[in-house]
Amino acid sequence: MFVALCLLTLMRGAAQGSVEADSSAVSLNDVVVWGSSNGKEIVPSQRLSGKRLEGLSSFSVADAIRYFSGIQLKDYGGVGGLKTVDVRSMGTNHMGVFYDGIQLGNAQNGQVDLSKFSLDNVESISLYNGQKSDICQSAKDYGASGVIYIRTKRPRFEYGKNYNLRLSMKAGSFGVVDPSVLWEQKLSDHVSSSISAEYLHATGKYKFRYRRVLHDGTTAWDTTATRQNGDIESFRVEGGLFGRMTEGVWNAKLYYYTSNKGIPGAIVNNVWKTSQRQWDRNFFAQGNVKKTWGKYELMVNAKFARDYLHYLDPDTTSLYINNEFTQCETYLSVANHYSLTGSWDVALSADYQYNTLDADLANFVHPKRHTMMWVAATTYEWWRLRVMASLLGTHVFDRSRNEKVSHESCTGKLTPAVFLSLHPLKSKELSVRAFYKKSFRMPTFNDLYYTDIGNIALKPEYATQYNVGLHYERSFTRPWLKHIEAKADAYYNQVDNKIVAIPKGSGQYRWMMMNIGKVKIHGLDLSAQTLWQPHRYWTLNLTLNYTYQRAQDYSDPTDNDPVAGTWGRQIAYIPWHSGSVIGNLTYRSWGLNYSFIYVGERYHNSSNIPANHEEPWYTHDVSLTKDFRLGRQLASVALECNNVLNQQYDVILNYPMPGRNWKCVLKWNF
Numbered sequence: 001m002f003v004a005l006c007l008l009t010l011m012r013g014a015a016q017g018s019v020e021a022d023s024s025a026v027s028l029n030d031v032v033v034w035g036s037s038n039g040k041e042i043v044p045s046q047r048l049s050g051k052r053l054e055g056l057s058s059f060s061v062a063d064a065i066r067y068f069s070g071i072q073l074k075d076y077g078g079v080g081g082l083k084t085v086d087v088r089s090m091g092t093n094h095m096g097v098f099y100d101g102i103q104l105g106n107a108q109n110g111q112v113d114l115s116k117f118s119l120d121n122v123e124s125i126s127l128y129n130g131q132k133s134d135i136c137q138s139a140k141d142y143g144a145s146g147v148i149y150i151r152t153k154r155p156r157f158e159y160g161k162n163y164n165l166r167l168s169m170k171a172g173s174f175g176v177v178d179p180s181v182l183w184e185q186k187l188s189d190h191v192s193s194s195i196s197a198e199y200l201h202a203t204g205k206y207k208f209r210y211r212r213v214l215h216d217g218t219t220a221w222d223t224t225a226t227r228q229n230g231d232i233e234s235f236r237v238e239g240g241l242f243g244r245m246t247e248g249v250w251n252a253k254l255y256y257y258t259s260n261k262g263i264p265g266a267i268v269n270n271v272w273k274t275s276q277r278q279w280d281r282n283f284f285a286q287g288n289v290k291k292t293w294g295k296y297e298l299m300v301n302a303k304f305a306r307d308y309l310h311y312l313d314p315d316t317t318s319l320y321i322n323n324e325f326t327q328c329e330t331y332l333s334v335a336n337h338y339s340l341t342g343s344w345d346v347a348l349s350a351d352y353q354y355n356t357l358d359a360d361l362a363n364f365v366h367p368k369r370h371t372m373m374w375v376a377a378t379t380y381e382w383w384r385l386r387v388m389a390s391l392l393g394t395h396v397f398d399r400s401r402n403e404k405v406s407h408e409s410c411t412g413k414l415t416p417a418v419f420l421s422l423h424p425l426k427s428k429e430l431s432v433r434a435f436y437k438k439s440f441r442m443p444t445f446n447d448l449y450y451t452d453i454g455n456i457a458l459k460p461e462y463a464t465q466y467n468v469g470l471h472y473e474r475s476f477t478r479p480w481l482k483h484i485e486a487k488a489d490a491y492y493n494q495v496d497n498k499i500v501a502i503p504k505g506s507g508q509y510r511w512m513m514m515n516i517g518k519v520k521i522h523g524l525d526l527s528a529q530t531l532w533q534p535h536r537y538w539t540l541n542l543t544l545n546y547t548y549q550r551a552q553d554y555s556d557p558t559d560n561d562p563v564a565g566t567w568g569r570q571i572a573y574i575p576w577h578s579g580s581v582i583g584n585l586t587y588r589s590w591g592l593n594y595s596f597i598y599v600g601e602r603y604h605n606s607s608n609i610p611a612n613h614e615e616p617w618y619t620h621d622v623s624l625t626k627d628f629r630l631g632r633q634l635a636s637v638a639l640e641c642n643n644v645l646n647q648q649y650d651v652i653l654n655y656p657m658p659g660r661n662w663k664c665v666l667k668w669n670f
Contacts, residue, residue: 042133042379042386042387042388042419042420042421042433043128043129043130043133043419043421043433043435044471044487045126045127045128045132045149046068046069046126046127046527047124047125047126047127048064048067048068048124048125049123049124049125050123050124051584051586051591052541052543052582052584053119053122053124053125054119055582055584055591055593055595055623055625056582056593056595056621060083060114060115060116060117060118060119061114061117061118061119061122061125061150062075062083062084062085062114062115062117063083063119064119064125065085065114065125065127065148066580066597067543067545067580067582067595067597068127068545069525069526069527069545069546069547069579069580070087070088070127070129070489070523070525070547070549071085071086071087071127071547072085072086072087072089072573072574072578073085073086073651074086074092074573074651074652075651075652075655075657076264076651076652076655077227077230077264077651077652077655077656077657077658078174078202078204078206078227078230078232078264078658079115079174079176079200079202079204079230079232080115080200080202080204080230080231080232080234080259080261081115081230081264081655082113082115083113083114083115084111084112084113084114085097085114085148087127087129087145087146088129088145088146088465088491088493088521088523088549089493089519089521089523089549089551089571089574090145090146090463090465090493090495090519090521091441091461091463091495091498092110092111093110093111093441093444093461094144094145094146094439094441094461094463094495095112095144095145095146095147095148096140096141096143096144096146096147096148097112097114097147097148097150098141098147098148098149098150099117099150099152099255100150100151100152100251100253100286100288101149101288101301102138102286102288102301102303102331103140103141103331105305105329105331105353105355106307106327106444107327107329107355107357107369107444107445108307108309108325108327108357108444108445108446109444109445109446110441110444116234116236116257116259116280116282117150118180118198118200118236120168120180120182120196120198121152121153121180121182121196121198121238122150122151122152122153123151123152123153123154124149124151125148125149125150125151126148126149126151127146127147127148127149128146128147128148128149129146129465129467129489129491130145130146130417130419130435130437130465130467131144131146131147131417131437132147132149133379133388133419135337135345135346135347135377135378135379135388136290136297136299136335136337136347137299137335137349138299138301138333138335138349138351139333139335139349139350139351139373139374139375139392140333140351140353140373142349142373142375142377142390142392142417143373143392143394143415143439144439145437145439145463145465145493152196152238152240152253153182153194153196154194154242155184155185155186155192155193155194155242157184157186157192161186162185162186163183163184163185163186163670164182164183164184164669164670165181165182165183165184165669165670166181166182166667166668166669166670167179167180167181167667167668167670168180168181168182168665168666168667168668169665169666170663170664170665170666171663171664172640172661172662172663172664173206173658173661173662173663174202174203174204174205174206174230174658174661175201175202175203175204175205175231176200176201176202176663177199177200177201177202178198178199178200178201178202179198179199180196180197180198180199181195181196181197181198182194182195182196183195183196190243190244190245191241191242191243191244192241192242192243193239193240193241193242194239194240194242195237195238195239195240196236196237196238196239197235197236197237197238198235198236198237199234199235200232200233200234200235200236201232201233202230202231202232203230203231204227204229204230204231204232204261204262204264205226205227205228205230205231206226206227206230206658206659206661207224207225207226207227207659208224208225208226208227208648208656208657208658208659209222209223209224209648209659210222210223210224210225210267210648210656211223211648225272227264227656227658228262228264228272228273228274229262229263229264229265229273229274229275229276230261230262230264231261231262232259232260232261232262233259233260233261234257234258234259234260234261235257235258235259236255236256236257237255237256238253238254238255238256239253239254240252240253240254241253245291247291247292247293248289248290248291248292249289249290250287250288250289250290251287251288252285252286252287252288253285253286253287254284254285255282255283255284255285255286256281256282256283257280257281257282257283258279258280258281258282259278259279259280260277260278260279261277261278261280262275262276262277262278263276263277263278264655266652266653266654266655267654267655267656268654274313274315275313275314275315276311276312276313276314276315277311277312278309278310278311278312279308279309279310280307280308280309280310281307281308282305282306282307282308283305283306283307284303284304284305284306284329285303285304285305286301286302286303286304287301287302287303288300288301288302295338295339295340296336296337296338296339297336297337297338298334298335298336298337299333299334299335299337300332300333300334300335301331301332301333301335302331302332302333303329303330303331303332304328304329304330304331305328305329305331306326306327306328306329307326307327307328308324308325308326309324309325309326310323310324310325311323311324311325323359323360323361324359324360325357325358325359326357326358326359327355327356327357327358327445328355328356329353329354329355330353330354331351331352331353331354332351332352332353333349333350333351333352334349334350335347335348335349336348336349343380343381343382344378344379344380344381345378345379345380346376346377346378347375347376347377347378348374348375348376348377349374349375349377350372350373350374350375351371351372351373351374352370352371352372352373353369353370353371353373354368354369354370354371355368355369355371355445356368356369357445357449361450363402363404364402364449365400365401365402365405365407365449366400366401366402367398367399367400367445367448367449368398368399368400369396369397369398369399369442369445370396370397371394371395371396371397371442372394372395372396373392373393373394373395374392374393375390375391375392375393376390376391377389377390377391378390384422384423384424384428385420385421385422385423386420386421386422387418387419387420387421388417388418388419388420389416389417389418389419390416390417391414391415391416392414392415392416392417392439393412393413393414394411394412394413394414394415394440395410395411395412396410396411396412396442397409397410397411398410398411398448400448400449400456407456409456411442411460413440413460415437415438415439415440416436416437416438417435417436417437417438417439418435418436418437419433419434419435420433420434420435421433429472429473429474430470430471430472431470431471431472432468432469432470432471433467433468433469433470433471434467434468434469435465435466435467436464436465436466436467437464437465438462438463438464438465439462439463439465440460440461440462440463441460441461441463442460443458443459443460443461443499443513447499447513448513453501453513454513455513455514458499458513458514458515459497459515460497461495461496461497461498461499461515461517462495462496462497463493463494463495463496464493464494464496465491465492465493466491466492466493467489467490467491468489468490468491469487469488469489469490469525470486470487470488470489471485471486471487472484472485472486472487473485473486479533479534480532480533480534481530481531481532482531482532482533483529483530483531484528484529484530484531485528485529485530486527486528486529487525487526487527487528488524488525488526489524489525490523490524491521491522491523491524491525492520492521492522492523493519493520493521493523494518494519494520494521495517495518495519495521496518497515497517497518498515498516498517498518498519498555499513499514499515499517500513500514500516500517500555501513501514516555516556517553517555518553518554518555519551519552519553519554519555519571520551520552520554521549521550521551521552522549522550522551523547523548523549523550523551524546524547524548524549525545525546525547526544526545526546526547527543527544527545527546528543528544529541529542529543529544530542537587537588538585538586538587539584539585539586540583540584540585540586541582541583541584542581542582542583542584543580543581543582543583544579544580544581545579545580545581546577546578546579547577547578547579548576548577549574549575549576549578550570550576551570551571551574552568552569552570552571553566553567553568553569553570553571553606554567554568555567555606563609564607564609565607566605566606566607569603569606569607569608570602570603570606570608571606572602572603572604572605572606573602573603573604573614573651573652574602575599575600575601575602575616576600576601576602577598577600578597578598578599578600579597579598580595580596580597580598581594581595581596582594582595582596583595589626589627589628590624590625590626591623591624591625591626591627592622592623592624592625593622593623593624593625594620594621594622595620595621595622596618596619596620596621597618597619598616598617598618599616599617599618599651600616601613601614601615601616602614604652604653614650614653615649617647617649617650617651618647619642619643619644619645619647619649620643620644620645621640621641621642621643621644622640622641622644623638623639623640623641624638624639625637625638626638630668633668633669633670634669635666635667635668635669636665636666636667637664637665637666637667638664638665639662639663639664639665640662640663640664640665641660641661641662642658642660642661642662642663643657643658643659643660643661644660645660646659646660647659
């Protein structure tokens with residue numbers, strides 16, 4: 001009843017004014033700047049938006065995120081291949097992904113497949129280590145060890161226009177055909193709508209050279225083949241309503257995604273083609289209302305999601321699998337923020353989430369999960385010091401039942417966090433920041449209940465983070481260098497009770513989930529960004545990122561063999577060194593974009609022996625764009641070449657990535 005009254009009160013305010021006082025966007029041509037309404041942002045984010053985001057030659061959100069420092073992307077190849085993200089080696093399930101301010105969930109396995117989210121309707125992508133330090137946010141925002149915020153495009157209209165229409169067509173290698181449309185309509189002075197739709201078809205076939213050189217220098221195999229069963233056909237449509245009111249905003253969104261795709265599988269035992277397939281149908285409806293009354297601010301989030309997955313592996317020589325899964329999620333959040341003084345703010349937020357999972361597995365227990373989260377937070381500013389502290393309480397109640405067994409469990413945890421930011425110089429160009437955060441993640445439904453694999457005795461997995469960093473930013477009026485920004489962060493993370501799969505018995509397909517893992521991570525993130533303007537028509541934007549990580553496995557102290565042991569060794573797929581370069585050069589209506597990614601040597605197993613060693617890989621991508629007019633309409637064309645040097649590499653062992661490939665993009669704005 002309280003939430004209903006809040007929503008009714010807020011919606012009535014839509015007709016009383018036209019001032020938008022939210023952490024919303026200020027649009028200056030192609031520059032989009034996001035800021036907090038109360039100015040309490042303590043730890044800055046890594047962010048890609050506008051022309052820099054468009055120039056990355058990326059198919060999906062996952063491809064763009066690769067350019068952030070501290071990120072490890074697990075990419076199984078192809079246009080529609082599974083892509084999940086890990087920040088600072090703490091594990092995919094410790095990463096929160098938020099879509100227009102509300103978290104994307106997957107109670108089944110805890111992983112969000114970022115290949116499903118196209119960049120076609122995305123305005124900005126932001127990465128926060130620890131958490132976003134804006135105090136007025138849902139309890140879920142406080143719960144993850146790192147968060148990615150995906151912000152879709154908001155309608156903006158030129159003076160005298162009531163609608164915007166953009167048509168786009170992408171075509172290129174792998175048989176890609178990708179048309180999309182975006183329609184934005186101004187319904188009144190305070191309400192606008194947006195509809196975006198996209199269709200993707202690709203054969204997914206690409207040639208690759210598969211070569212393996214053993215540690216003694218001999219060649220194990222060297223062959224050329226064509227990647228098979230990587231086709232995809234998908235359709236996405238989303239619609240939104242956006243409204244303004246006196247000292248507040250609201251929005252509502254509907255999202256639907258469906259796909260039918262092949263799963264190429266790993267190249268093992270001389271098998272070059274698999275027949276696995278996957279069908280997805282994902283739907284969610286969500287809304288957000290934010291309203292301010294003087295010193296008090298209220299935010300309400302609500303969401304319902306339903307995800308269907310059908311997986312088929314018809315190979316009867318190994319293990320025939322034909323399973324269907326349906327999971328539903330209901331979510332409600334209320335956040336309250338009050339400014340006690342000009343320098344002291346407090347907040348109290350509460351979330352409720354209900355998850356269910358149904359499957360056609362034998363003896364499946366059809367789990368249900370109730371999650372209640374609350375957080376008390378405060379920020380204080382004194383002189384040039386800002387402090388934010390929070391205490392998050394999480395209470396999880398699970399219930400599972402079938403004809404044979406019934407199980408109930410209840411888990412409650414308190415996790416604190418403290419963030420500091422100090423400006424030692426009066427100009428505030430330099431800031432020193434630090435944070436400590438404790439967080440945990442519950443075992444997923446698959447961890448607990450998957451038939452013959454799950455373990456209902458699993459404990460939560462804990463992560464502890466320590467971070468200290470420097471941030472320098474300065475703008476200039478000189479003719480050449482216009483802006484410079486540099487960041488440096490040193491961190492230590494520890495993951496305890498890590499959930500891992502270990503063999504159960506002698507069967508190849510019999511495993512058990514156990515809490516036996518412990519990982520210690522030491523790292524350093526460096527980034528720099530500069531803006532140059534040597535001439536009124538020339539602009540150069542250059543960004544460099546570098547990450548060093550030592551992520552060591554301390555799970556089993558008895559596995560300490562000096563040659564093949566795992567104790568104290570680098571964990572799987574984490575490179576010691578990685579980095580990226582992004583360059584954008586513009587001249588009048590022309591644009592030249594260059595991007596480079598480097599991933600250093602690593603091992604595909606915590607046993608760091610030569611047989612498990614993986615060579616470094618890197619890619620160069622370039623694109624050329626041209627804006628022009630067709631009558632009164634603005635149009636653009638882009639030609640992209642990815643992996644220019646045609647390097648053959650794997651992100652995950654035995655999943656070869658594409659070589660040199662091309663894409664052409666046409667956009668027409670009405």
